[in-house]
Amino acid sequence: MTAMMDREAFEAALRQIGAERYHHLHPFQQMLQNGQLSREQVQAWALNRYYYQSQIPVKDSHILARLQTTELRREWRQRIIDHDGQEASEGQPAQRGGIEKWIALTDGVGLDRAYVESGAGILPGTRFAVDAYVHFVQEKTLLEAIASSLTELFSPNVIGTRVRGMLEHYDFISRETLAYFDKRPVQAKRDSDFALEYCLENARRPEEQEAVLNALRFKCHVLWAQLDALCFAYVAPGLTPADAWQPGTAEKENPRS
Numbered sequence: 001m002t003a004m005m006d007r008e009a010f011e012a013a014l015r016q017i018g019a020e021r022y023h024h025l026h027p028f029q030q031m032l033q034n035g036q037l038s039r040e041q042v043q044a045w046a047l048n049r050y051y052y053q054s055q056i057p058v059k060d061s062h063i064l065a066r067l068q069t070t071e072l073r074r075e076w077r078q079r080i081i082d083h084d085g086q087e088a089s090e091g092q093p094a095q096r097g098g099i100e101k102w103i104a105l106t107d108g109v110g111l112d113r114a115y116v117e118s119g120a121g122i123l124p125g126t127r128f129a130v131d132a133y134v135h136f137v138q139e140k141t142l143l144e145a146i147a148s149s150l151t152e153l154f155s156p157n158v159i160g161t162r163v164r165g166m167l168e169h170y171d172f173i174s175r176e177t178l179a180y181f182d183k184r185p186v187q188a189k190r191d192s193d194f195a196l197e198y199c200l201e202n203a204r205r206p207e208e209q210e211a212v213l214n215a216l217r218f219k220c221h222v223l224w225a226q227l228d229a230l231c232f233a234y235v236a237p238g239l240t241p242a243d244a245w246q247p248g249t250a251e252k253e254n255p256r257s
Helices: 007-021 028-032 039-064 072-085 098-108 113-118 123-141 142-153 155-169 183-204 204-232
Strands: none
Touching: 007 142, 007 183, 007 204, 028 039, 028 155, 028 204, 039 072, 039 098, 039 113, 039 123, 039 142, 039 204, 072 098, 072 183, 098 113, 123 142, 123 155, 123 204, 142 155, 142 183, 142 204
């Protein structure tokens, strides 16, 4: 890229990446929301996605440590609270975090909590993709690290479609099971509005704009690669690595049916 894009063209280029590359287009995602997965395949998705959820506050902590103003740190700190939760204090009620809500989801689909939290059954492809994301925000510029979060621009509408589809098609899923998603559209819009404005304002040279675009492409690849791993291991051809979770194992004694 040799010419500087104006603000409108730059934002349009970012949104085009989502239209072409966001993981709502992945076959596994389509199967999940259209009721085409077995209970065991949904369990595999919930288990592997937990590793991604667990690393989000780790990733955000790396970004927080690099922010140089009180205002920016306050803004970014809320992301960590959203996922880690917060104890009650000074008259404020406790806040259940996204990680705890995701554990409730894995409980709801019948997986053993201790096994989920151990990470023992995570697919290698999931682990490599998520770890690559954490390393990316550590190693790249702050602008690129923040830009990698811009996939949240595309998530609110996708979340609604996913939740409706799962509630309609899977009798082992309840609204309580999917409570993680209740606040995510609002949180994602708040976070993506901030990150988008930061990138539009701070990418001041063509090469910086290109770096932002590439960071968003990279994050889309991280999400896509996780679904590739699930699809290969549990859908077709169904070859699961020896150390990964196997259907029928590590389930709660009395799973919801």
